[in-house]
Amino acid sequence: MRHALIALPALALLLAACEGGGDPVNQAMRDASSERQAATVQDGAVSSPDHADMGHGASATAGDQAFAASEASMHAGMSAASGATVDQAYIAKMIAHHQGAVAMADVALSESKDPEVRRMAEGVKAAQTQEIAEMRAWRPAAAAD
Structure with missing residues (x-):
């Protein structure tokens, strides 16, 4: 023991x-x-993901503020997305999640001056846009006989 x-x-x-x-x-x-x-x-300031400031609090930085709208939209979209099956709900929620990634990449592309950040944002936008198209094209497999 x-x-x-x-x-x-x-x-x-x-x-x-x-x-x-x-x-x-x-x-x-x-x-x-x-x-x-x-x-x-x-601090006793436990925040909920649906809180309007997205957990950034009163001292949100300029960087946090730049992404606040895209974060809120993504979380709202994910919450609203649903499906009759786990598969369908997963696809719907992941489409909203990827749309959020594209929106955040757009913010980085419009505001960042760092060439490496801009390169990464372009890559994220291209990859996530492609994955959104693949998910939208997805159809459930036919039920087994």
Whole structure:
């Protein structure tokens, strides 16, 4: 029993170290997300995704404000999208999600001066537009006899 008590924390540490493949960027993103969540909860300002400021609070940066409309539209579109089956709902919601990505890419393309950001936004817009077309063309498989 004593060895099991020691092995469990060691296993947890090992699993935590392996999560994300040990990628330091992924770990930094997880750490920042955890810190932000902890600060939000500590401040007592837990926000809901349907809140008008999309969780950015009163101190929204200019960058956050630039994307506020596209974020709100995407979340509203995803919430409104539905389907009779899981497959149909997935496609409908993913179309709205991808439309949000295209709208955010449009903001980046209209406001960013960074050539790398603009290149990435162009790639996102092209890929997401293609995937939207594929999803719109999707038809459920015929029911098995």
